[in-house]
Amino acid sequence: MKYSLLLVFIFVLIIFLDYVYSEETEYKNITDGMVTIPSGKFKMGCNQFGPMHGASEHLVYLDKFMIDRFEVTNDQYENIIPEHKLRRSKLSNCDDCPVTN
Secondary structure (H helix, E strand, O other), X not given: OHHHHHXXXXXXXXXXXXXXXXXXXXXXXXXXXXXXXOOEEEEEOOOOOOHHHOOOOEEEEEOOEEEEOOOOEHHHXXXXXXXXXXXXXXXXXXXXXXXXX
């Protein structure tokens, strides 16, 4: 009897571990699919239309950063934040659509 229970326990454990470790993610590393934007400076703002259209032209310096090559889809985002499915935009309501809000 003890031997049978042990075998059942081992069988259930193997099935559980197979289920847990068989779910593979699309990316192995968080930075896969991203590109590095080099550091540098650029002019931001506009002097042509006045202050009601935003800040006046000024120089901005950015450190290098990484950004995804493609938009994050609703499906990808909901793997991290499942509640987002309840708040999808009407304009972006499919799994492969980009996150919009």
